[in-house]
Amino acid sequence: MSDSIESLYTRRARTHYAQNEYDKAIVDLREAMRLAPVTPWVLCKLADCYFCKRDWDTAIGYYSDCLGTTPTHQYARRYRAHAYVQKGQPEKALADLDELLRIAPADVESFLTLGQVHCSLGNHERAIEAFSQAVRLAPNDSNTLSMRGDAYTQMGQHDLAIKDHDRAIELALLKSPPKPNKNGQGPEVN
Numbered sequence: 001m002s003d004s005i006e007s008l009y010t011r012r013a014r015t016h017y018a019q020n021e022y023d024k025a026i027v028d029l030r031e032a033m034r035l036a037p038v039t040p041w042v043l044c045k046l047a048d049c050y051f052c053k054r055d056w057d058t059a060i061g062y063y064s065d066c067l068g069t070t071p072t073h074q075y076a077r078r079y080r081a082h083a084y085v086q087k088g089q090p091e092k093a094l095a096d097l098d099e100l101l102r103i104a105p106a107d108v109e110s111f112l113t114l115g116q117v118h119c120s121l122g123n124h125e126r127a128i129e130a131f132s133q134a135v136r137l138a139p140n141d142s143n144t145l146s147m148r149g150d151a152y153t154q155m156g157q158h159d160l161a162i163k164d165h166d167r168a169i170e171l172a173l174l175k176s177p178p179k180p181n182k183n184g185q186g187p188e189v190n
Contacts, residue, residue, distance in 0.1 A: 006032040009032040012028050013025040014045075030046075038069070051079060054086070059083045074104055074110070077097075077103075078096075090117060094117060112131070112134050115147060116147075127154075131151055132148060141171070142172040152164060
């Protein structure tokens with residue numbers, strides 16, 4: 001059984017994307033769109049290519065096209081919010097994130113993104129609220145704790161920051177403890 005020609009173009013586009021060859025990926029994705037019905041994956045991957053090229057308007061356009069066909073597409077909404085922040089339109093980013101949390105109220109990534117947006121706007125207390133909600137949803141995630149710790153640092157609440165970073169390190173060590181080096185002393189250095 002062989003793949004369709006449009007699926008072969010999308011496969012090659014993935015490889016180009018993985019190699020940071022965004023212009024080549026765009027050519028292949030557009031050819032796949034010409035040959036077959038447009039899918040949310042193709043629209044998001046096109047948006048991702050433009051996002052990586054820092055072409056915020058085009059990225060937002062493709063994420064919006066995806067949301068036009070699939071309004072509950074969480075990835076498209078989250079990354080469109082990031083693109084809005086980069087473009088200097090945080091109010092649109094916050095509107096996307098509000099909608100995302102309405103769609104998926106227990107989505108940790110959405111709360112992390114909301115926290116990042118608030119940090120970028122200097123709304124540290126609101127960032128802490130968003131990160132704290134993410135911590136409640138994923139209490140054993142070291143990245144979530146570390147992000148909240150960073151927000152506490154920005155607020156000057158260093159004791160709380162250290163507490164979160166200590167817990168994040170503790171959790172990370174539980175998942176993958178350091179290996180002793182060949183001499184049996186200290187961790188292995190790569």
